[in-house]
Each structure stands twice: as structure tokens, then as C-alpha cells.
Amino acid sequence: MAFAAFSSTTAPSTDPVARRRSPVALFLLLPGILYLVLFFLTPLVSLLLTSFQAPREFGDIGQYDYAFRWQNYVEVVTTYWPHIVRSFSYALAATFFALLISYPLAYFIGVKARKWPLLQSLMLVLVIAPFFISFLLRTLAWKQLFADESFVVQSLKALSLLGPEAHVTGTAFSVIFGLTYNFIPFMTLPLYTTLERLDVRYLEAGSDLYASPFQVFQKVTIPLSMPGIVAGTLLTFIPAAGDYINAGRDFLGGTGTQMMGNVIEANFLVLQNYPSAAALSIILMTVILVIVSIYVKRSGTEELL
Amino acid sequence: MMKSKPLPADPMIRQLIRQAQNAQMGRRTLLAGAGAGATALALAACSSGTAAKPTAAADTSANDKTIRWDNWALYIDVDDAGNYPTVDAFKAQTGLSVKYTEAVDDNNSYYGKVKDQLALGQDIGADAVCLTDWMVSRMIRFGYTQKLDHANIPNLANLLPSLQDVDFDPGRAMSVPWQGGFAGLAWNKEKYPQGLTSVEDLWVPELKGRVGVLSEMRDTMGLIMLDQGVDISGKWGEKEFTAAIDEFKKQVSDGQIRNIKGNSYKEDLANEDTLAAIVWSGDIVQLNAENGDKWGFVVPEKGGTLWNDNFVVPIGSPGKKNVEELINYYYDPAVAAEVAAYVNYITPVVGAKEAMMAIDPTLAEDPLIFPDDATLAKAHVFRGLDGTEEQTFNAQFQAILLGAA
Numbered sequence: 001m002a003f004a005a006f007s008s009t010t011a012p013s014t015d016p017v018a019r020r021r022s023p024v025a026l027f028l029l030l031p032g033i034l035y036l037v038l039f040f041l042t043p044l045v046s047l048l049l050t051s052f053q054a055p056r057e058f059g060d061i062g063q064y065d066y067a068f069r070w071q072n073y074v075e076v077v078t079t080y081w082p083h084i085v086r087s088f089s090y091a092l093a094a095t096f097f098a099l100l101i102s103y104p105l106a107y108f109i110g111v112k113a114r115k116w117p118l119l120q121s122l123m124l125v126l127v128i129a130p131f132f133i134s135f136l137l138r139t140l141a142w143k144q145l146f147a148d149e150s151f152v153v154q155s156l157k158a159l160s161l162l163g164p165e166a167h168v169t170g171t172a173f174s175v176i177f178g179l180t181y182n183f184i185p186f187m188t189l190p191l192y193t194t195l196e197r198l199d200v201r202y203l204e205a206g207s208d209l210y211a212s213p214f215q216v217f218q219k220v221t222i223p224l225s226m227p228g229i230v231a232g233t234l235l236t237f238i239p240a241a242g243d244y245i246n247a248g249r250d251f252l253g254g255t256g257t258q259m260m261g262n263v264i265e266a267n268f269l270v271l272q273n274y275p276s277a278a279a280l281s282i283i284l285m286t287v288i289l290v291i292v293s294i295y296v297k298r299s300g301t302e303e304l305l
Numbered sequence: 306m307m308k309s310k311p312l313p314a315d316p317m318i319r320q321l322i323r324q325a326q327n328a329q330m331g332r333r334t335l336l337a338g339a340g341a342g343a344t345a346l347a348l349a350a351c352s353s354g355t356a357a358k359p360t361a362a363a364d365t366s367a368n369d370k371t372i373r374w375d376n377w378a379l380y381i382d383v384d385d386a387g388n389y390p391t392v393d394a395f396k397a398q399t400g401l402s403v404k405y406t407e408a409v410d411d412n413n414s415y416y417g418k419v420k421d422q423l424a425l426g427q428d429i430g431a432d433a434v435c436l437t438d439w440m441v442s443r444m445i446r447f448g449y450t451q452k453l454d455h456a457n458i459p460n461l462a463n464l465l466p467s468l469q470d471v472d473f474d475p476g477r478a479m480s481v482p483w484q485g486g487f488a489g490l491a492w493n494k495e496k497y498p499q500g501l502t503s504v505e506d507l508w509v510p511e512l513k514g515r516v517g518v519l520s521e522m523r524d525t526m527g528l529i530m531l532d533q534g535v536d537i538s539g540k541w542g543e544k545e546f547t548a549a550i551d552e553f554k555k556q557v558s559d560g561q562i563r564n565i566k567g568n569s570y571k572e573d574l575a576n577e578d579t580l581a582a583i584v585w586s587g588d589i590v591q592l593n594a595e596n597g598d599k600w601g602f603v604v605p606e607k608g609g610t611l612w613n614d615n616f617v618v619p620i621g622s623p624g625k626k627n628v629e630e631l632i633n634y635y636y637d638p639a640v641a642a643e644v645a646a647y648v649n650y651i652t653p654v655v656g657a658k659e660a661m662m663a664i665d666p667t668l669a670e671d672p673l674i675f676p677d678d679a680t681l682a683k684a685h686v687f688r689g690l691d692g693t694e695e696q697t698f699n700a701q702f703q704a705i706l707l708g709a710a
Contacts, residue, residue, distance in 0.1 A: 059692065060443075060446060060447065060692030060695075061443065061692050061695045061696045061699070062420070063692075079709060080707075080709060082708075082709070083707070083708075083709065140572075143572070143576075144572075144576055147576035147577065147578050148515070148576075148577060148578045149576065149577040149578075150576070165513065165514060167514060167563070167578070169578060170563055170564070249520070249564070249565055249566055249706065250566055250567070250569040254563060254564070255557055255565060255705065255706060255707070255708040256708050257708075258706075258707045258708050258709075262707060263707055263709070266703050266706065266707055268417070269411075269413045269414055269417050270413050270699060270703055271696070271699055271700055271703055273700075
């Protein structure tokens with residue numbers, strides 16, 4: 001099944017039922033469409049309109065009028081370009097590390113542990129278990145673990161792996177660590193679902209044809225698990241790029257690690273600068289959309305979307 | 306969460322009808338199929354529409370015996386069962402019940418939640434809310450608060466003289482202080498026994514990377530400006546602010562200041578990431594009570610800031626008269642002492658100290674709860690800012706917090 005899903009040789013679906021326009025189907029879609037119009041399209045249009053607002057003349061804080069002030073975009077990019085770059089590089093790094101950690105884990109649970117269903121379920125529960133505790137609490141817990149006087153940091157200092165004046169919280173390391181940690185389940189689960197269906201006979205066939213284990217992995221396992229990799233990286237990269245909790249000054253970040261989400265939050269809540277916040281949100285969305293479309297196109301898994 | 310009230314005519318519905326009448330073009334477009342854009346416009350117009358100030362709601366205090374009061378966490382007396390003894394006593398005394406909600410955890414996010422309703426003069430689901438001076442100042446400027454009838458608050462005579470007239474609310478026509486506090490300096494007595502006496506002491510090399518300051522602009526900038534010899538209550542301007550922001554920027558970029566936080570700075574003091582910091586007095590009283598007198602606190606020689614959280618009645622509340630009765634009750638010195646014994650902040654009620662003697666003499670002697678004249682002389686109120694100043698100063702301060710300056 002998984003093989004058919006991404007194979008380019010498979011003919012496009014010609015199922016006549018899917019092609020027929022049925023009023024019943026439209027009717028059933030209505031709640032979904034209404035929901036999207038009300039809670040996605042409407043806010044989106046509102047956000048777009050807000051992003052072009054101009055400050056009211058002699059206005060007070062937070063007073064803006066509808067206009068077409070495209071300079072808002074120029075201003076936020078020139079002011080906050082380091083945060084834009086930082087957001088995407090942190091998200092990219094976190095996605096990379098999450099994949100590095102999750103792939104062997106998912107492979108073990110989905111392929112190696114097949115013989116022991118109990119172990120398989122137990123490990124899956126362990127992957128999901130962190131969800132039972134609030135994401136904020138877990139992030140705060142890491143902040144405590146990485147505190148200056150904590151066992152971890154003191155040990156690293158004793159081993160001279162950290163300088164005497166160095167610290168962990170408020171650095172790029174702790175933010176990327178937090179992002180990676182928090183998104184590992186989102187990476188592991190889609191990987192697991194594709195690897196769980198991996199037909200090991202293909203791997204055996206590969207070895208029979210004198211492929212080295214590395215070649216089998218590269219030429220058979222990776223392509224077969226591509227849908228899981230794409231889904232997992234998207235589920236990690238997209239929310240990570242917009243995350244503002246891990247990088248927040250109240251959590252693992254500092255003044256030097258603020259991401260786009262933090263800038264949007266500050267502009268929206270503190271500065272009441274809604275046009276800037278809206279323009280940044282639109283930029284964030286557009287950049288993610290472009291990156292994701294290119295990525296999905298390049299990896300040949302359009303069927304996933 | 307709030308009990309819904311049978312309003313005679315919902316202002317939201319009225320507003321929508323009016324908008325629909327005005328937006329004939331929009332409706333036709335909507336029917337033509339481009340519904341989304343028009344709906345968004347209508348909704349957006351609801352939120353940031355007219356510049357006209359809203360008008361106060363009709364008072365139905367006589368018929369509605371419930372006061373909805375939004376306040377900060379840990380800001381009133383609570384017993385072990387989770388009841389509020391002074392609130393219960395108020396009900397027994399007046400027959401008015403209070404729905405007390407810990408709904409405020411940040412001035413900005415609370416304001417963000419209710420500002421659109423306030424702009425339309427709608428009920429925000431609270432009859433009384435306690436917010437900090439500068440936010441109250443903004444709300445008064447925008448006409449989001451109701452004028453209080455002092456005839457209904459005879460106990461207001463007990464208000465501390467220094468708080469009776471503030472620049473953002475002359476004569477306290479719209480706001481009445483609930484509790485207040487100082488921003489000053491705290492240090493970890495075990496790790497940094499030499500202590501601090503001035504803001505400049507925070508910039509010593511030994512404390513590099515272990516200094517924390519508050520993300521509340523008026524406290525952090527207020528202390529730095531006071532240290533630079535500026536009278537923050539007086540007539541200062543852009544020049545003085547810029548000088549202080551330059552100092553602040555330098556300390557942040559040098560890595561001297563590492564943590565800039567709101568309420569969560571307490572965690573950094575507790576886990577010792579921060580050894581010396583600009584803090585709020587009441588928090589140190591509580592932290593010391595929990596961790597065994599570990600931190601020292603001082604109002605710097607050159608001065609600290611004094612702030613208050615104030616009762617205001619939101620413009621759309623129909624229960625102003627009941628709120629006035631509530632305020633009157635809490636301005637009874639005995640009641641004020643009961644609250645102060647629990648929350649450890651500064652009560653604005655004259656006579657509460659004497660009343661506290663009967664409850665707990667050691668608390669009555671605590672200079673952080675009942676400051677002596679010497680401490681009060683060092684505490685200054687950050688002057689009110691106009692709209693333009695609020696925008697530019699906030700923008701400069703936030704730029705440093707975001708690492709964008």
C-alpha cells in the first residue's frame with residue numbers, strides 16, 4: 001500500500017464515484033466549509049487587512065486605520081530580519097535533530113520490535129506519554145534542569161566542558177534543544193506508521209541482490225519510509241518555525257534567541273502594534289508555504305497533501 | 306465562566322444590525338459570493354472602529370446583587386478551604402455576593418482580551434477589575450472607565466494622602482488603589498553576601514550574567530533613571546529616557562543582564578540563575594517565607610518605584626454602585642489589615658497598620674508591608690505618559706528585550 005502511494009508509475013485514480021458530483025457529498029461538506037470560512041478564511045482576510053493598516057494621525061497607542069500601507073512589510077523585514085532568519089534556522093536544526101533521534105526509534109518500534117507486540121505497545125506509550133503532561137510544564141522543567149546551579153550544568157563545568165562563566169538557559173542551544181524535545185513525538189509517530197507497514201521482504205530481496213546493508217537502507221528503506229519522513233518533518237518544522245514558548249524569555253530563551261513568534265507576541269500584546277504583528281504573521285505563513293511546497297515537490301510526495 | 310445576564314438589548318446585536326444597515330454594498334457582495342471578505346471586514350470593523358468614546362452602561366445595581374471582580378492571583382486573603390473570608394464577610398454585611406476571579410495575570414494580555422468590547426462600551430464580564438497605574442491611565446485616556454461617585458465611598462477618606470491625587474486620574478475620579486508595592490533590589494544572601502545598595506552595584510563584574518531585571522518598563526527604566534539622578538515623577542523627557550535606555554542596552558549586550566522577565570523572575574531567583582535583581586517587594590516577602598529568609602531587599606538610596614493596582618469599573622458594567630460599596634468595605638482599616646496580612650503588599654488604607662497590630666504585630670512592623678517614612682521618601686511614582694510617549698518608549702524598551710536594538 002505504502003509503495004503504491006508514492007510510486008510515480010501508479011496511474012491516477014479513475015474511480016468513477018470520486019468524479020461524480022453528488023449533492024449529498026456537498027451537503028456533508030457544508031459544516032466543514034462553513035467552519036473553514038468562519039474560523040480560517042475570515043481571520044486570514046482580517047489579518048491581511050490589518051497588516052496594511054496605518055497609524056491614526058495624532059492617535060494613541062494601538063489606534064490604527066484601514067489603509068494600504070505596504071511599507072509595514074518593508075519595516076518589519078528591515079527591523080526583524082535577524083528574527084526571521086533565526087526562526088527558520090532554529091526550526092531547521094530542530095527538525096534535523098528530531099529526525100536523527102526519531103528515525104532509529106521509530107525503526108526499532110515499527111520493524112525490530114514486531115516480534116514482541118507488548119514491547120511495541122509499551123514503547124509507543126512511552127513516546128506518547130509526555131503528552132499527558134502540559135507542554136509548558138515540561139519546558140519549565142527543562143529550564144530547571146539547565147539552571148546555573150543545577151546538577152547538569154555544574155557537572156559540565158566540573159568536566160571543563162563548559163567555561164566557568166558559561167550558562168545553558170537563554171542560549172541557542174537550549175532553545176533548539178527545547179524545540180527538538182517538544183517535537184520528537186510529532187516526528188516519531190508518522191515515521192512509525194510508515195515503518196510499521198514496511199515489508200521486510202523488500203529488504204531481504206535487496207540483500208539477495210548483493211546490496212550492502214547501507215545500500216539497502218539508502219535504496220529501499222528510506223524511499224519506502226519517505227511519506228513518514230515528509231509528514232514528520234512537516235509536523236515538526238511548521239510549528240517549530242512559529243513557536244514562541246521555547247524561545248520565550250520566560251522559558252528557555254533569552255534576549256539573543258527571540259524568534260518570530262516572540263516578536264509577533266510583543267508587537268501584538270505589549271506594543272499594540274497590530275499592523276506589524278499582522279505583517280510578520282503573513283510573512284511567516286508565506287515563507288512556510290513556499291518552503292513546504294518546494295520541499296513536497298522535490299521529495300515527490302504530492303499525494304500526501 | 307461568568308453568569309450570563311438578561312440584558313435588555315445586547316449592544317453587540319445592536320452594533321451588528323447597525324453595521325448591516327450601513328453595509329448594503331457589503332451585503333450584496335456577500336450574496337454575490339465573495340462572502341469571506343465582507344464578513345471579515347464587518348468583524349474587523351467591530352473591533353477597531355470609531356474613535357468616539359463609549360458611554361457608560363445603565364446601572365442596574367439595585368436589581369443585580371452580584372459583583373463580578375477580576376483580580377490578580379494571590380491578591381486577596383484565602384483560607385484553607387479556598388474561600389475568601391473578607392468577601393464572605395462583605396456578603397453577610399451587605400447582601401451582595403462577589404464572584405471573584407483570578408482573571409488577570411498580565412496587564413497587557415488582560416487588556417488584549419477585553420479592549421474590543423471596551424471600545425464598543427460592552428460588558429466585559431467584570432464590574433470591577435484591578436489593574437496597574439499605567440494601564441489604568443491608558444483606559445482613562447480612552448474613556449473605558451466609569452466615574453465613581455465618592456458620596457458612596459465615605460471610607461475613601463482613609464486613602465493615603467500621597468495617593469489621593471495622581472496625574473493620570475486627578476482626585477481619583479475613576480480609580481481607587483487596591484494594593485501597591487515597590488520595585489527595588491534583591492540579592493541572594495548566601496551567594497552574594499556583600500549585598501546591594503544602588504542600581505550601579507548590579508553592574509559589577511562578579512555579577513556578570515547573573516543579573517535579572519523586570520520586563521515591566523516603568524520599573525526597570527524607572528530604577529535606572531532614578532540612579533542617573535532623574536526625578537521620574539517630575540518633568541523629564543526623551544533625553545533622560547534615552548540616556549537610561551543606552552545604559553540598559555549596554556548592560557544587556559555586555560551580558561551583564563541575562564534575564565528580563567515578568568512574574569516568572571521568581572523562578573530564576575529560586576534556582577539561582579539570578580543572584581541579584583530588580584524585583585517587586587511583595588514577592589520577596591513571599592519567597593523568603595517559603596525559602597527561609599534567603600533574599601535581601603532594599604529600596605536603592607537614589608530611589609525605587611512605587612506602583613499601585615487600582616480598582617476601575619469598566620465602561621460597560623451595569624454594577625457600578627455595588628462596586629462602590631465593595632470599595633468602601635475594603636477601605637475599612639480592619640478589613641484592609643486582614644487583606645494585607647495575607648498578600649504582603651502595601652495597603653493604601655490609613656489606619657490599617659494599627660488594625661494589623663491586633664492581628665499580627667510582627668507583620669505590622671514589616672517595613673515592606675507598612676513602609677516607614679524613610680522608605681516612602683525614597684519611593685517614586687513613574688509619571689504618566691501620553692500616547693506618543695507610551696508608543697515610542699515601549700518600542701525602544703521592547704526592542705532591547707527582543708534583541709532587535
